[in-house]
Amino acid sequence: xxxxxxxxxxxxxxxxxxxxxxxxFHSPKNLSMALIAEVAELVEHFQWLTEEQSENLSPExxxxxxxxxxxxxxxxxxxxxxLQLELMTAVEKKLALNAQKYPADKVRGSSKKYTEYE
Amino acid sequence: xxxxxxxxxxxxxxxxxxxxxxxxFHSPKNLSMALIAEVAELVEHFQWLTEEQSENLSPExxxxxxxxxxxxxxxxxxxxxxLQLELMTAVEKKLALNAQKYPADKVRGSSKKYTEYE
Amino acid sequence: xxxxxxxxxxxxxxxxxxxxxxxxFHSPKNLSMALIAEVAELVEHFQWLTEEQSENLSPExxxxxxxxxxxxxxxxxxxxxxLQLELMTAVEKKLALNAQKYPADKVRGSSKKYTEYE
Amino acid sequence: xxxxxxxxxxxxxxxxxxxxxxxxFHSPKNLSMALIAEVAELVEHFQWLTEEQSENLSPExxxxxxxxxxxxxxxxxxxxxxLQLELMTAVEKKLALNAQKYPADKVRGSSKKYTEYE
Numbered sequence: 040x041x042x043x044x045x046x047x048x049x050x051x052x053x054x055x056x057x058x059x060x061x062x063x064f065h066s067p068k069n070l071s072m073a074l075i076a077e078v079a080e081l082v083e084h085f086q087w088l089t090e091e092q093s094e095n096l097s098p099e100x101x102x103x104x105x106x107x108x109x110x111x112x113x114x115x116x117x118x119x120x121x122l123q124l125e126l127m128t129a130v131e132k133k134l135a136l137n138a139q140k141y142p143a144d145k146v147r148g149s150s151k152k153y154t155e156y157e
Numbered sequence: 158x159x160x161x162x163x164x165x166x167x168x169x170x171x172x173x174x175x176x177x178x179x180x181x182f183h184s185p186k187n188l189s190m191a192l193i194a195e196v197a198e199l200v201e202h203f204q205w206l207t208e209e210q211s212e213n214l215s216p217e218x219x220x221x222x223x224x225x226x227x228x229x230x231x232x233x234x235x236x237x238x239x240l241q242l243e244l245m246t247a248v249e250k251k252l253a254l255n256a257q258k259y260p261a262d263k264v265r266g267s268s269k270k271y272t273e274y275e
Numbered sequence: 276x277x278x279x280x281x282x283x284x285x286x287x288x289x290x291x292x293x294x295x296x297x298x299x300f301h302s303p304k305n306l307s308m309a310l311i312a313e314v315a316e317l318v319e320h321f322q323w324l325t326e327e328q329s330e331n332l333s334p335e336x337x338x339x340x341x342x343x344x345x346x347x348x349x350x351x352x353x354x355x356x357x358l359q360l361e362l363m364t365a366v367e368k369k370l371a372l373n374a375q376k377y378p379a380d381k382v383r384g385s386s387k388k389y390t391e392y393e
Numbered sequence: 394x395x396x397x398x399x400x401x402x403x404x405x406x407x408x409x410x411x412x413x414x415x416x417x418f419h420s421p422k423n424l425s426m427a428l429i430a431e432v433a434e435l436v437e438h439f440q441w442l443t444e445e446q447s448e449n450l451s452p453e454x455x456x457x458x459x460x461x462x463x464x465x466x467x468x469x470x471x472x473x474x475x476l477q478l479e480l481m482t483a484v485e486k487k488l489a490l491n492a493q494k495y496p497a498d499k500v501r502g503s504s505k506k507y508t509e510y511e
Contacts, residue, residue, distance in 0.1 A: 187322055190318050190319075191322050193318060194316075194319040194322060196315075197316070197318075198312075198315070200311060200312050201308075201312040204305055204309050205305060
């Protein structure tokens with residue numbers, strides 16, 4: 040799987056921070072806080088909606104949510120960079136673990152099992 | 158910027174969920190909750206560390222955190238897919254907005270300004 | 276409204292931290308991280324449940340959730356103490372603001388209005 | 394320890410929700426989301442501050458944070474009510490467990506031990 044997307048984004052975000060001298064604020068600790076604050080803005084969009092409503096959003100709402108997803112992705116790439124971790128390498132490792140942990144024929148379909156396997 | 162990374166990952170995660178009949182649980186509302194729970198596991202790693210300690214993690218700690226980052230990336234791609242949003246398109250939109258909102262010569266270096274501009 | 280409950284709890288938690296020399300870790304920044312990590316454990320219990328299921332939990336599940344609520348309350352009291360804020364005073368201020376912000380006859384019943392008023 | 398504070402607050406919040414017909418939105422699942430969104434607003438206040446700065450807030454900042462703490466307390470009481478749990482009973486149970494889990498003479502002072510015991 041190509042690393043290009045994350046690599047290019049990483050470099051652009053580095054440059055953005057450097058130009059603004061914001062690197063000093065971007066400790067992994069602080070970035071984890073910024074990341075969860077962004078995800079919470081996403082959660083806020085969904086908190087009073089039913090699951091069904093969350094699947095049928097207005098274009099206006101969806102446009103707002105799109106930018107929240109972007110913020111999460113941006114901070115995630117930034118954090119991985121500061122920790123010198125490669126997101127795609129991490130994802131490949133986790134997917135391999137998940138395939139072992141949740142064999143399809145064992146966990147299929149039951150929410151009870153799904154929850155337990157979590 | 159190539160869409161390939163996200164596109165390929167999206168397809169693999171779809172397949173993983175389908176094989177396990179987990180699609181029924183993956184409403185955007187539910188995925189936003191799973192996403193924030195994963196980010197919180199990350200925050201937990203950093204909560205009692207100083208900022209400096211968070212920049213100098215042991216290999217063992219870093220290996221754990223790598224998998225947390227993976228979980229966040231996985232749920233983020235999954236959520237974008239369910240909302241039929243493209244993560245890289247979203248990121249491009251947000252970066253353009255950020256460049257306007259935080260002109261480098263105006264916000265450089267001051268944490269006070271940084272916070273206010275947030 | 277009596278302050279006793281929070282006051283007594285505050286003193287007990289102070290003593291617990293002092294006896295363990297944990298005060299050094301309890302900066303407001305760190306406590307806010309610990310607090311959100313605890314709330315995320317709560318969210319995790321509910322993430323794959325329907326709203327209806329979340330209203331009909333098993334006694335075992337409820338016993339686990341009870342302890343999560345306790346953790347949240349404990350960190351909240353601890354954080355208020357470190358910031359020298361009184362929780363009940365804060366709540367009274369907020370309830371007065373909410374009564375103004377959401378007049379019953381204006382916001383009644385519609386989820387749309389509710390969300391907008393948020 | 395007196396239950397009065399929580400009991401009285403519980404009744405007032407019930408009435409507030411009933412008058413606005415908001416009870417329909419207050420499933421435990423939804424309230425857990427609202428709760429974490431409020432805590433995230435708190436985290437946001439601290440994310441770019443050093444620990445020391447978080448201990449020396451301006452009166453303006455402190456006044457904002459006071460209202461965030463109130464929101465968290467309000468949703469916590471509301472959630473406990475919907476689950477028919479008593480917050481102080483929960484706290485007493487948890488404090489008893491914590492006293493066993495973290496004996497003062499065993500965990501004193503070391504952040505390493507503290508983290509491990511967590």
